[in-house]
Amino acid sequence: MILSYVYKLRPSGSQSAKMQSWLDMLRATYNWCLADRIETYHYSFIQGAYCSLRTKAEAYPLTCCIVKNGATGNPWKNNGKKRNAGTIQDAALVDLKAARPWYKSIDSDVLQRNIARLNTAYKNFFDGRGFPAFKNRSNFRSFEYKPGRVKLKGILVYLPKIGWMRFFNSRPIPDGFAVRSVTIRRRTDGWFISVRLEDKSIPELMPRPTSEVKTAVGLDMGLTKLVHCSDGSDIPNPRFATNQKTKRTLSIRQRRVSRTKKGSRKRKKRAAEVAKLHSKVSNRRNAHQWQVANKLVKKADAVVVEDLNIQGMVRRCKPKPDEGTGCFLPNGQSAKRGLNRSILDASWGELINKIQYAAEKSGKVLLKVNPRDTSRECSACGHIDKANRDRERFICTRCGHFDHADKQAARNIKRKAVTEYGLKLVTKKVRRDSAEPKQLTLFETPSVELTTSKGRKHDTRKGKRCVPGNLGRQLELFSQDMWDVSSAESPFF
Ligand SMILES: [Zn+2]
Numbered sequence: 263m264i265l266s267y268v269y270k271l272r273p274s275g276s277q278s279a280k281m282q283s284w285l286d287m288l289r290a291t292y293n294w295c296l297a298d299r300i301e302t303y304h305y306s307f308i309q310g311a312y313c314s315l316r317t318k319a320e321a322y323p324l325t326c327c328i329v330k331n332g333a334t335g336n337p338w339k340n341n342g343k344k345r346n347a348g349t350i351q352d353a354a355l356v357d358l359k360a361a362r363p364w365y366k367s368i369d370s371d372v373l374q375r376n377i378a379r380l381n382t383a384y385k386n387f388f389d390g391r392g393f394p395a396f397k398n399r400s401n402f403r404s405f406e407y408k409p410g411r412v413k414l415k416g417i418l419v420y421l422p423k424i425g426w427m428r429f430f431n432s433r434p435i436p437d438g439f440a441v442r443s444v445t446i447r448r449r450t451d452g453w454f455i456s457v458r459l460e461d462k463s464i465p466e467l468m469p470r471p472t473s474e475v476k477t478a479v480g481l482d483m484g485l486t487k488l489v490h491c492s493d494g495s496d497i498p499n500p501r502f503a504t505n506q507k508t509k510r511t512l513s514i515r516q517r518r519v520s521r522t523k524k525g526s527r528k529r530k531k532r533a534a535e536v537a538k539l540h541s542k543v544s545n546r547r548n549a550h551q552w553q554v555a556n557k558l559v560k561k562a563d564a565v566v567v568e569d570l571n572i573q574g575m576v577r578r579c580k581p582k583p584d585e586g587t588g589c590f591l592p593n594g595q596s597a598k599r600g601l602n603r604s605i606l607d608a609s610w611g612e613l614i615n616k617i618q619y620a621a622e623k624s625g626k627v628l629l630k631v632n633p634r635d636t637s638r639e640c641s642a643c644g645h646i647d648k649a650n651r652d653r654e655r656f657i658c659t660r661c662g663h664f665d666h667a668d669k670q671a672a673r674n675i676k677r678k679a680v681t682e683y684g685l686k687l688v689t690k691k692v693r694r695d696s697a698e699p700k701q702l703t704l705f706e707t708p709s710v711e712l713t714t715s716k717g718r719k720h721d722t723r724k725g726k727r728c729v730p731g732n733l734g735r736q737l738e739l740f741s742q743d744m745w746d747v748s749s750a751e752s753p754f755f
Contacts, residue, residue, distance in 0.1 A: 263464040265439065271419070271446070271453040272428040278453060280424060281446060284368050288376045289402040291358065291365075295351050295380050296394055302347075348381040369423040375406040404447040412444040412457075419455060421446070435459060450537040467619075469627040470563060476688045477562040478629075480676030481617075482636070482668050483570070483610040486654075489554065490668040491561065492676040497554055502547045503607040512539055547609065555616040563626050565617055566679040568633035572611050576602040631678040637671040 273281065355373055359365050365373070383394035395401075413420040417431050421444075435441075439459040447454045480492035488499040502508065515536045522529040558565055582593040618628040639646045640658035647659050656667040679685060 263461055263466055264442075265436070265459040266456055267433060267435065267459060268454055268456045269419075269432060270430045271455050272430065273453055274427075277424055277427055280367075281448070281453060284372070284405060285402065285448065286399075287365060287368060288372070288405055289397050289399070291373070292376055292380060292402065293396050295377060296396060298351070299347055299380075299384070347384075348377060351380075352377050367423065369407070369411075371408040371411055371422070372405050375408060379406070403449070404445050406446075407444045409442040409458075412441060414441060414457070429455060436461075438463065450534065450541045467622040469622050470625055472564070472627065472629070472683045472685060475564040475627065475683075475685050478564040478566055478676055478679055478685060478687055479558070479562040480566045480672040480674070480679065481558065482672040482675060483567070483608070483613070484668050485604050485608060487668065488608060488613075489558065490666075490672045491558070492566075492669070492672040493561065494669060496669075497557075499608060500546075500550060501604070501607055502550070503543045504604050508539070508543060512536070515539060547607075547612075551609075551613045551616050552620075555613065555620040558617055559620045559624055559626055564629050564679065564685065565621055565626065566629045566631060566675050567614055567617070568636060568675060569630040570610060570633055572605065576605050629679045629683055631675055631682055636674045636678065637667060639674050641665070641670055641673045641677065 352374055355370070355377070380394060387393050407422065411422050414435065417428055418426050419429050420426050435457075436459070439461045442458040442460045444458070445456045447456065478492075482490040484490060485499060487496040489497040491497075515532070519529060519532040519536060522532055579593045579595040579598055582591040583589070584591050614628070621628045635646050637656075638648055638650055640650060640656075640661060640663050642663035643658060643661040645658055645660040649659050650656055651667050654667050656665045656670045657663070680687060
């Protein structure tokens with residue numbers, strides 16, 4: 263099993279200066295190597311034999327490796343085999359150190375891992391992801407050691423070529439786990455070390471097979487409440503980035519940045535304050551999401567969520583050009599911007615990832631279902647209609663079933679999982695005289711039934727003619743808008 267733990271480092275002044283200078287040098291080689299690969303790719307379009315002017319190495323476009331992922335240098339190994347771009351650039355590190363002796367201060371493993379990082383970026387590109395980008399200071403903030411080089415001892419960590427450094431040993435490494443590769447990362451609030459731990463005797467985490475699932479809970483992600491569960495409970499949305507207080511603080515700090523002179527030391531300080539707020543928000547969100555995920559996983563064997571396309575949801579509205587003048591008409595984007603921010607602040611995707619991890623860790627499973635019609639379908643009769651839903655309320659236009667729209671959706675999600683995955687759920691039988699199941703923990707909001715005393719509720723109903731079944735709740739719903747229930751004009755009482 264592989265675990266990944268993150269600790270905060272406590273480098274001395276000279277140590278952090280050294281790590282920063284490493285980052286700058288590594289970034290320079292990374293960008294150089296990337297430019298090198300792009301350039302050699304373009305050589306491949308030159309017809310005929312030629313030699314590279316810089317390295318004097320012979321290169322024949324039809325025979326050498328530069329077509330796909332080549333680089334300058336001798337494309338052949340001594341045994342006659344082709345070398346790929348990664349190995350060529352790796353071997354060129356010797357020349358780099360000869361030409362620029364200050365690169366000798368960097369651990370050679372770190373330099374090699376840096377080239378490997380570009381290799382990975384290219385591999386991702388050939389797998390269909392984006393083309394590797396040139397890095398600047400803000401997006402090149404880490405370097406990596408190979409497995410077995412870094413030692414941890416008490417509150418000290420040994421980093422080759424940097425030395426012993428203190429760190430906050432916030433969680434112990436479990437027994438039997440060995441330290442594998444280690445990444446040092448600079449964040450706005452300091453330096454961090456992420457340690458990959460491996461124990462080969464423990465098997466990888468495996469989700470529970472769907473045939474063994476006995477209970478399931480459906481989750482509907484939302485904004486007014488972060489999660490609605492199919493068992494009727496919900497988890498409020500804390501809105502870490504989009505609440506009034508954070509928005510105000512952010513705008514104040516951003517304004518302070520804009521009032522400073524560009525390139526000044528003060529501007530850097532002010533910008534750091536903005537970055538600090540952002541990192542604080544994301545730390546809070548992360549911590550909260552872990553709590554929520556662990557709590558949700560305890561509810562059932564299988565947690566069912568919608569397979570949402572969040573990127574599509576936050577896409578900008580299409581521009582609407584005016585045909586006569588060529589100007590642009592209002593397209594609703596400014597109104598959507600606030601909604602998009604709220605969606606990104608809720609970060610459902612991250613939460614789902616955490617739920618998945620928590621589920622697998624406790625031997626449960628996360629299932630994803632198609633989100634189509636989950637909030638339009640009636641869970642009582644299966645009738646699908648857009649008009650069923652009126653914001654928070656759900657009223658079936660065919661059978662008259664009334665429910666809270668999001669809870670209804672959560673139940674539909676659970677039902678979908680049962681049909682799509684063929685779950686065989688076991689319903690628990692509750693004796694009528696048994697005690698009420700446990701109620702109210704940290705995140706649950708008290709429902710109306712729990713907050714009003716039971717005796718009183720019973721008294722008000724006494725002696726009144728009751729409307730049977732679900733219809734009674736429906737009538738209550740309409741009466742909220744149209745007339746006061748207690749007034750004498752009400753035709754229902
Ligand atoms: Zn219905």
